[in-house]
Amino acid sequence: GENVEQHPSTLSVQEGDSAVIKCTYSDSASNYFPWYKQELGKRPQLIIDIRSNVGEKKDQRIAVTLNKTAKHFSLHITETQPEDSAVYFCAASRRRSSASKIIFGSGTRLSIRP
C-alpha cells in the first residue's frame, strides 16, 4: 500500500546550523508533497509544499527538494533558531485525485540547542 517513510525520528542541531529531514514515498503517482510543523500543544501547520513538476522550492530559511526518480524529498532549514523546535511531518498525495488520500510520514522531532 501507499507509504511515506521519514528520517530521522529525532534530530538535535546547534542553533545557527542547518537541519535536514528526508522522506521517501512509495506511490509513484504522488504529485503533491507538503510539509507541516507542529509545535507542542498546537495543530500542524503547513510551512511549505512542492508539486511534482518542480525540483526545488525555497521560502526564506526553509527549502524543499524533490527527486521523482528516487521518490524522495527533503526539507532543509538553514540558520536554525529556537523557534524552529517542533515536530515536522512530511506527506505525499495525488493532487486533485479522488482516488488517493494524503499519507503522512511518522514525524521528526527537531530540537535546537542554544
Added chain:
Amino acid sequence: KAGVTQTPRYLIKTRGQQVTLSCSPISGHRSVSWYQQTPGQGLQFLFEYFSETQRNKGNFPGRFSGRQFSNSRSEMNVSTLELGDSALYLCASSGTLDTQYFGPGTRLTVL
C-alpha cells in the same frame, strides 16, 4: 476567514461508551479529513468526506465512523470505546488547492 474549529476540545470517557466529535471547516471548503494522533504513531488517517460522501477511508475498525452535513460540517463517532482510542483527534479541511488546514483537535481520554 475563520479557521477550522473542533468541539469539544477535551473529552473524558470510560471504556464501552461512545463519543461524537465535531469539526467545522473553513468556509467554502468541501473536504474534511479526520486523523488520529498518538505519541508513537504520528498522524493516522481515518477518513475523508467530500460533499457529504466518504471519499477515502483509512485502516481503522468499523467502530470509527463519520458523516458530513450539507454545510460541510463533519462529525466523527467512535463506539464501544477502548483504552487504545485515547488520542488527539484532528480534522483538516481543504479547498480546491488540496492544502489541508488543521483544527486544534479534540483530546480524548478513555478510562
